[in-house]
Amino acid sequence: MTARYPLLYRSVQGLGLLLALFSFLAPGLLAQMQFWAALGLIVLIGIPHGATDYLIFQHLARPLWGNGSMLQFYACYLAIMGGYALAWYLLPQLSLLFFLFISMYHFGQSNWNYADLGAGWKNRAAHFIWGAFVLSAPILWHYEAAVPIITHITGEAPPAMAATWRRAVVAALFIINLWASLYYFLEGAISWRDLRNEVFNLIVLAIVLTQLPLLLGFAVYFVGWHSLSSMMDQIRFFRDEDRQYGWRHYFRNALPLTAVAITGLAALAWLQNEMALAMNIGLVFVFISVVTLPHMLLIDQLYKAHDSP
Numbered sequence: 001m002t003a004r005y006p007l008l009y010r011s012v013q014g015l016g017l018l019l020a021l022f023s024f025l026a027p028g029l030l031a032q033m034q035f036w037a038a039l040g041l042i043v044l045i046g047i048p049h050g051a052t053d054y055l056i057f058q059h060l061a062r063p064l065w066g067n068g069s070m071l072q073f074y075a076c077y078l079a080i081m082g083g084y085a086l087a088w089y090l091l092p093q094l095s096l097l098f099f100l101f102i103s104m105y106h107f108g109q110s111n112w113n114y115a116d117l118g119a120g121w122k123n124r125a126a127h128f129i130w131g132a133f134v135l136s137a138p139i140l141w142h143y144e145a146a147v148p149i150i151t152h153i154t155g156e157a158p159p160a161m162a163a164t165w166r167r168a169v170v171a172a173l174f175i176i177n178l179w180a181s182l183y184y185f186l187e188g189a190i191s192w193r194d195l196r197n198e199v200f201n202l203i204v205l206a207i208v209l210t211q212l213p214l215l216l217g218f219a220v221y222f223v224g225w226h227s228l229s230s231m232m233d234q235i236r237f238f239r240d241e242d243r244q245y246g247w248r249h250y251f252r253n254a255l256p257l258t259a260v261a262i263t264g265l266a267a268l269a270w271l272q273n274e275m276a277l278a279m280n281i282g283l284v285f286v287f288i289s290v291v292t293l294p295h296m297l298l299i300d301q302l303y304k305a306h307d308s309p
């Protein structure tokens with residue numbers, strides 16, 4: 001992925017390494033402010049990257065279904081959200097597992113979409129193992145910090161795991177991804193330059209995700225690597241129809257739904273406060289996952305329609 005947006009990736013890699021160094025020199029400071037930093041990054045960039053789904057759908061569906069299809073889109077989006085919210089209510093543990101699996105796939109897809117890794121299961125497995133690394137690394141490495149969050153989300157504590165095992169899983173996923181990149185190079189799916197970039201990127205991600213505190217490390221990956229490059233992919237996609245389309249247009253288009261999502265989150269926080277409940281980070285997580293599920297399904301369609309958007 002790095003080769004496609006070199007300036008973006010070099011900048012986020014540099015920033016990530018600087019933050020890791022800072023965290024090494026002053027460990028307490030970043031841990032103290034990580035919640036607000038993560039929240040700020042997610043509100044300013046993470047949420048907007050999913051707030052143009054309605055436009056993506058318009059672009060994908062209009063040629064097939066005509067102009068009347070937007071109503072169907074919103075109905076479908078809301079039905080998926082409603083169904084998934086119900087699933088959370090009935091089966092919280094399974095719903096979390098499902099979200100983790102589909103998120104892994106989504107993250108891997110946005111990393112590998114530039115390469116033609118073949119059709120079918122091979123392609124899907126490649127996406128999945130890449131995402132498995134970026135999601136398992138922060139959660140398993142910082143398990144002591146992740147356990148209370150997961151307990152809030154599902155209402156039950158996740159199984160205890162010895163630190164050696166957790167770290168071994170993260171190391172194994174790291175090595176599997178190194179091998180996978182080498183394999184794609186040998187298969188001719190990526191160039192020598194891509195291979196070098198992928199290996200370097202994996203090393204930087206391993207440092208960022210294990211050396212920064214849990215929420216900050218994940219937010220830096222989610223915003224710096226995933227959201228910004230996804231926005232750039234989307235801008236390229238919209239440029240197919242409008243050659244002038246740029247960042248300004250993107251943020252303007254993303255504003256209405258970003259505002260709806262932030263209002264929803266703020267209402268949730270306010271309601272919990274009004275009802276004198278302790279701020280429940282689990283509920284906030286469920287809300288985010290419910291709005292994210294249809295986004296991930298749609299982006300899958302976008303990448304399928306435009307293998308190289």
Ligand SMILES: CC1=C(/C=C/C(C)=C/C=C/C(C)=C/C=O)C(C)(C)CCC1
Nearest residue numbers: 099100103106138139146149150218292
């Ligand atoms: C469970 C868990 C986490 C998982 C977050 C996930 C799975 C986020 C997925 C976001 C997606 C897919 C956004 C798409 O645009 C955190 C926050 C690391 C903290 C520890 C507990």
